[in-house]
Amino acid sequence: MIARIKLRDRDAFALLYDATSTKLFGVCLRILKDRGEAEEVLHDVFLRVWHKADTYAITGHSPMTWLITVARNMSIDRLRKRRPDGGSDAVIARLTDTAPGPEAIAIARSERARIDACLEELEPEKAASVRGAYLDGETYKSLAARHDVPLNTMRTWLRRSLMNLKDCLTR
Known part of the structure; x- marks a missing residue:
C-alpha cells in the first residue's frame, strides 16, 4: 500500500488508514493521554505518510514499524509542545514509556x-x-x-x- 501511496493512489491510502488507524491511534493516546490531541496527531501522522511515503523504503523497517515510529515521534513532539519551555528531555523520558508497546511486540x-x-x-x-x-x-x-x-x-x-x-x- 505504501508503494502505491508513493504514486498518490488515494484508494491505497484509504486502505492503509482503515488497516492501521486504530493501532496508531492507540499509540498516540497511550503517549498523550488526551483523546483530542491523539486524534489531531493521528491526522498529522497520515498527512506525513501521504507526503513522505517515498522515505519508507529508505528505512528498511516493516511498514507497521515505520508507521508506529512516525506516530510515536509525532506524539512525543506534541508532548514537548505542551510545555512552555518546549519540554525537557528528562521530563519527556519520565513521561513516555520507551519499552515496546503491545502492538510493537505483536509485530x-x-x-x-x-x-x-x-x-x-x-x-x-x-x-x-x-x-x-x-x-x-x-x-x-x-x-x-x-x-x-x-x-x-x-x-x-x-x-x-x-x-x-x-x-x-x-x-
Missing part, C-alpha cells in the same frame, strides 16, 4: 515467526550457518571450519541463503 513476534518459517525452508546446515553468522556473530572462518567446507563455499552458502530468505520474506 516483532509476527516478523520473527516469518523469519523462522523462512529459515526452515533452507537446508539445515545452511540455516545453521545463517543463524551462526547473523544471530550468534560467528565468523565465516569458524563456520567454514565447523561445517568442514572451504571459506569461499561458506561465503557462497551465506550469500545464497540470504537471497533465498529475502525471496521468502517478500512472498
Whole structure:
C-alpha cells in the first residue's frame, strides 16, 4: 500500500488508514493521554505518510514499524509542545514509556515467526550457518571450519541463503 501511496493512489491510502488507524491511534493516546490531541496527531501522522511515503523504503523497517515510529515521534513532539519551555528531555523520558508497546511486540513476534518459517525452508546446515553468522556473530572462518567446507563455499552458502530468505520474506 505504501508503494502505491508513493504514486498518490488515494484508494491505497484509504486502505492503509482503515488497516492501521486504530493501532496508531492507540499509540498516540497511550503517549498523550488526551483523546483530542491523539486524534489531531493521528491526522498529522497520515498527512506525513501521504507526503513522505517515498522515505519508507529508505528505512528498511516493516511498514507497521515505520508507521508506529512516525506516530510515536509525532506524539512525543506534541508532548514537548505542551510545555512552555518546549519540554525537557528528562521530563519527556519520565513521561513516555520507551519499552515496546503491545502492538510493537505483536509485530516483532509476527516478523520473527516469518523469519523462522523462512529459515526452515533452507537446508539445515545452511540455516545453521545463517543463524551462526547473523544471530550468534560467528565468523565465516569458524563456520567454514565447523561445517568442514572451504571459506569461499561458506561465503557462497551465506550469500545464497540470504537471497533465498529475502525471496521468502517478500512472498
